[in-house]
Amino acid sequence: MPWRCGLMAERILNCDVAVIGAGPAGLSAAVAAASQGARVVIVDAQPVAGGQIWRNDVRLGAPAPALVLRDKVNVAGVTLLSRHEVVAASGKQLLLNGDSGATTLGYGALVLATGARELLLPFPGWTLPGVTGAGGAQALAKQGAPMRGRRVLVAGSGPLLLATAHTLKRHGAEVLGIHEQATRQQVHAFATALWRWPAKVLQAVQLRTALAGVAYHCDSHVLRVFGDERVQAVELQRGAHRETIDCDQLACGFGLVPNIELGQLLSCGLRAEGRHHAIAVDEYQRSSVADVFAAGETCGIGGVDCATVEGTIAGLVAANAPEAARQHFHRRQRARHFAALLRTHFALGDAVRQLADADTLVCRCEDVRFSDLAGMHDARQIKLKTRCGMGPCQGRICGPALAEIADLPRPGLRPPVFPVPLNVLAALHTTTPTDSSSGVMK
Numbered sequence: 001m002p003w004r005c006g007l008m009a010e011r012i013l014n015c016d017v018a019v020i021g022a023g024p025a026g027l028s029a030a031v032a033a034a035s036q037g038a039r040v041v042i043v044d045a046q047p048v049a050g051g052q053i054w055r056n057d058v059r060l061g062a063p064a065p066a067l068v069l070r071d072k073v074n075v076a077g078v079t080l081l082s083r084h085e086v087v088a089a090s091g092k093q094l095l096l097n098g099d100s101g102a103t104t105l106g107y108g109a110l111v112l113a114t115g116a117r118e119l120l121l122p123f124p125g126w127t128l129p130g131v132t133g134a135g136g137a138q139a140l141a142k143q144g145a146p147m148r149g150r151r152v153l154v155a156g157s158g159p160l161l162l163a164t165a166h167t168l169k170r171h172g173a174e175v176l177g178i179h180e181q182a183t184r185q186q187v188h189a190f191a192t193a194l195w196r197w198p199a200k201v202l203q204a205v206q207l208r209t210a211l212a213g214v215a216y217h218c219d220s221h222v223l224r225v226f227g228d229e230r231v232q233a234v235e236l237q238r239g240a241h242r243e244t245i246d247c248d249q250l251a252c253g254f255g256l257v258p259n260i261e262l263g264q265l266l267s268c269g270l271r272a273e274g275r276h277h278a279i280a281v282d283e284y285q286r287s288s289v290a291d292v293f294a295a296g297e298t299c300g301i302g303g304v305d306c307a308t309v310e311g312t313i314a315g316l317v318a319a320n321a322p323e324a325a326r327q328h329f330h331r332r333q334r335a336r337h338f339a340a341l342l343r344t345h346f347a348l349g350d351a352v353r354q355l356a357d358a359d360t361l362v363c364r365c366e367d368v369r370f371s372d373l374a375g376m377h378d379a380r381q382i383k384l385k386t387r388c389g390m391g392p393c394q395g396r397i398c399g400p401a402l403a404e405i406a407d408l409p410r411p412g413l414r415p416p417v418f419p420v421p422l423n424v425l426a427a428l429h430t431t432t433p434t435d436s437s438s439g440v441m442k
Contacts, residue, residue, distance in 0.1 A: 011103040015041040015079070017318045018094065018107035020086060020262060023051020024304050025296025025311035026113035027069040032315030033111070034076035036324075041079045041105060043096060049073070049080060051115055052135060053304050057142040059171070065304075081105075087416040087424060089265055092291070095427055097420045102427040109291045109318035112263055112279065113311055116256040116297035119400050122362050122370070123355035125225030126252075134164040134253025141171040148172030153234050153245060155179035155222045156253035158346045162207045164251050165214060175211070176247055179220040179236055182346050187218050190345035197338055221352050222252060237351070254348060256301045257400045261417050266292055273300050274343070275403045283329065284322060285314035293318050302339035309335055353405050362405075363398040365391020370405075379408065392419060 017033040019026045022044035030040045042049070048056040054066035062070075073080065084098035092110075096103040118133035125131070132140065134156055141147050152173045154165045157180060165175045180187060194201045208216075220238040225231055235244045260270060263279040269288035271280040278301075279294040281287055287294050293314040296307035309332045316325040356362060358371035366387040373382060382388050388402075389395030402408040416425070 011100065012106070013041060013079075013081075013103060014106040015039045016108045017041075017111065017315065018043065018105055018109070019111045019113060019315070020044075020094075021051065021113035021115055021296075021298075022046065022049035022080065022082070023053060023113060023115050023296065023307065024065070024069070025115070025298075025307035025314075026051070026111070027066075027073060028308045028311030029111045029113055029293075029295055029315035029318070030078045031069060031072045031076060032312045032321075033109075033319040034073075034078050034315075036316065036319035036321045038319040040076070041081060041107075042073070043081045043084050043086060043094070043105065045083065045085045047082050049082065052139070053307075055139055055142050058144045060142075085418050085420075086262055087418065087420050089262070095424070097416075097418070097424045102424045104427070109293065110266075111285075111311070111314045111318055112266075112268075112287070112292065112294040112298055113296050113307070113314075114259040114262055114298045115307075116258050116301055117396065118253060119255045119257050119404065120252075120397055121254050121352060121355060121401055121404060122360050123222055123224060124357055124360055125227065125231075127361050127364055128225055128227045128231050129229070130227070130231030130249045131225055132249070132251055134160050134251045135256075137249070137251035138164050138167045141167050141173070149174065150249055151176055151247045152249045152251055153177060153179070153247045154251045154253075155181075155220070155234075155236070156255075157181045157348060157352075158253065158255060158342065159204075160253050162204070162211065164253065166207055166210050168251070169211065169214070173249075175214045176245060177215045177217060178211075179217045179222070179238075181221040181349055181352050182218060184218040186345045190341065193341055200338065221349075221355075222250070223355065225250060254352065254404075255346075256297060258298045258300065260298060261396075263287065263292075263294060263298065265417060268292060268294070271300075275407070276400055284317045284325060285310055286317065291318075300336075300339070301343070302336055303342070305335040306332070306339055348404070356405055362401060363388040363391065365393055365398075368398075373402075373406065373408075377408065382408065394418075 016038040017040045019030045019042045022042050030042050034040045050066040054063050056062045084096045086094050087097050088095045094105045118135050150173045153176045154161050161178050223235040226233040233246045257276050258278040269280045270277040281294050285293045295310035295314040313325045313328050356370045360370050362370050368386045368388040372386050376382050
């Protein structure tokens with residue numbers, strides 16, 4: 001039977017527009033919808049709005065753009081439900097899990113601004129303590145993890161490596177070097193095309209100036225990590241040569257993967273995004289499901305500029321202001337053009353996809369090694385025989401990794417979207433859903 005949620009929830013809320021995610025896309029969508037008189041509720045798992053890119057820094061505070069949008073959200077009277085996650089959905093209702101237990105949120109229109117997460121590729125030693133994603137290293141530093149004096153190596157691909165190195169250096173880490181897997185020719189071609197985006201040029205110059213003295217190596221990638229109980233050294237392939245560098249931490253970023261789980265749960269159509277998928281939307285950011293919109297990284301990795309303009313368009317259309325939304329189409333096109341440039345010049349090479357050997361763990365939750373998957377080509381078979389993808393992360397880490405290194409399909413999603421306590425599960429039961437308009441609040 002289909003899932004019906006919320007009839008037993010401890011708290012019931014209603015709104016005209018519900019926004020899932022309080023990053024650049026979600027905040028922009030909320031401000032836009034509220035500007036048209038809509039009653040808006042934002043749902044976000046973090047304690048402070050801003051998303052991953054504008055994550056609050058316990059020492060340095062929040063970035064200025066985040067503060068501006070937060071002020072606009074407050075002035076508009078938008079309700080922010082921080083520390084809340086969507087567990088399940090049915091009709092026009094969402095079941096949320098938060099600090100106070102289960103909450104049912106009824107909505108007229110829904111904007112998915114669920115962002116993205118890091119793509120982590122397995123290689124020998126990647127599960128040792130001290131190995132993190134590039135974005136993960138940023139988050140740890142901003143949340144107060146001790147960085148002063150730590151020797152950190154940054155490796156992977158894309159401009160996030162520069163931002164990560166900058167954050168770590170500001171927090172006192174000794175950044176030993178930045179190792180970019182793209183070739184020097186690819187990076188140069190990207191740099192010479194940046195003249196179309198002067199603000200990006202200025203940002204790049206500011207980052208490189210702040211990272212003066214930190215070496216930037218092209219055509220260089222991680223091979224393996226050495227250590228007994230934690231990271232002690234990293235072996236790198238630099239062009240035709242190998243080099244081993246002693247360090248305390250490795251921040252390794254191979255790109256991002258759209259968070260599409262909630263869109264899948266709602267039966268939104270998907271489109272291919274390289275070896276992964278993103279929620280498919282039309283020019284008004286409408287998904288294939290009526291009254292469900294999507295914006296930002298969940299529609300395809302594009303960065304903060306794409307997120308803010310797409311959030312604005314989605315929020316305006318969700319609040320029945322499509323003509324106002326059209327005024328932002330050109331800005332979106334320009335932002336997406338830059339995103340395409342990034343994908344072209346920082347595409348992952350085959351070398352980083354072939355780092356895992358037979359003994360490398362590919363599913364950390366269930367201790368599944370790469371050799372355990374030999375001869376398997378079906379997600380269901382893999383789950384039944386190895387339990388790969390059935391751990392607490394529900395395939396969020398190993399699924400995208402296996403899509404990259406072995407071209408294996410990800411398993412389908414079943415509610416709840418995240419692990420939840422029993423008192424929240426008690427708010428779910430199976431019955432025939434009511435009419436889809438029942439969640440619209442007058």
